[in-house]
Amino acid sequence: MNRKTALFLIHGWLMATTLFAQNGVLVFQSDFGLKDGAVSAMKGVAMGVSPNLKIFDLTHEIPAYNIWEAAYRLLQTAPYYPKGTVFVSVCDPGVGTDRKSVVLLTQSGHYVVTPDNGTLTLIAEKMGIREVREIDEAVNCLRNSDESYTFHGRDVYAYTGARLAARAITFVQVGRKLPPEVKKIPYQQPVLEKGILKGTIPVLDVQYGNVWSNIPKPLVTKLGVKTGAKVQVRIYSKTEKVFDDRVALVNTFGESNEGENVAYFNSLLNFSVAVNMGNFAEKYKVSSGPDWRIEVEK
Structure with missing residues (x-):
């Protein structure tokens, strides 16, 4: 590789890093409701990663198990946040099964941390897929939570989302790269x-x-x-x-x-x-x- 090519590649890497850099903003969405401490526990995990994060709620009133509505509320809201924002969306009736846990980077530079169960249907369609990575739960999992199988919102998604938003990890460190596709819910296009x-x-x-x-x-x-x-x-x-x-x-x-x-x-x-x-x-x-x-x- 000659010097000119190397400089070009370095410049491209720096531009990409800047373009899609996480901005310290973390947005939570779930179907948990606010009657108990589930949402607060996720925020506690995030603050444990970095007390400097700016944490916001999209909604926690997604009807229970309604993956479609989670998909819609993400699309309704995400475009109004600046690029580099990390969204954590947890509507996960298949928690503990073999559905993949992923982070999607959109073409617009937004990150979505979620189970790949249809939640990404509309975001992928309207905001585009730049890259998808599967969360390596051996690394990106809350310490001492490896025997908990029913609260991945806290143990995997909030933890990974917070680490990504705080730049404690890079997008590459989330886990292995997947094909640029997600599970989609079929619906009537206009x-x-x-x-x-x-x-x-x-x-x-x-x-x-x-x-x-x-x-x-x-x-x-x-x-x-x-x-x-x-x-x-x-x-x-x-x-x-x-x-x-x-x-x-x-x-x-x-x-x-x-x-x-x-x-x-x-x-x-x-x-x-x-x-x-x-x-x-x-x-x-x-x-x-x-x-x-x-x-x-x-």
Whole structure:
């Protein structure tokens, strides 16, 4: 190797190291809830690694075992954090089984520490996969926890995430490199087919019962629908139709009457439906996830 090539490689390594350097920010998500000390224990482990970490909560109210919602909440939040942020997501009904424990580095420079059980479905799709590494639990595991098989959130994920965020380890030291792919949950992609918009209901606006879809505003525009017009909205649970009615598309809830069904674009600029000053999901018994579909037609 000549000097020019060596310098080029060193420069490239330094640029990559800077571009994807961990920034000391650690964000936790889980389905643990806050009724007991599980979340606090994970934070305690992280602080034991470095008291200088900046620790935040994404949410700990993921419905129990709901891997899909964990995937969605990650995508909803991660893009708003700076590159180098480390996310620890623990929704792990398969804890103790042979599912892999991994760290994903996105193309945007974010790290996600999680079981590879579908949690990475949307992050991988929308933010891209730069590299995936399997956590070497012989090294990256809380000391004296090797006989505990049911709290990997504390013993493996919080510990590894904290060490990575604090730069106590490099990404390479997480463990062996895996192929750039993750386990994915199948769902209805947003499409416009023969004058009908089709999508999934990835999540509910849980505080108000509004129903969010993954159909982006440009597709609605492509359908030829403008604000003030009414559209036919159909909602399905698998093959069962649970809602079928015409709904006005509004910019704000103030453009409709209390108790009226409306369509609008949510904070992610995706097509959504609601009851003004009411709870659409509760009223029509609508839930969310990959088994729930929505169609929109002029």
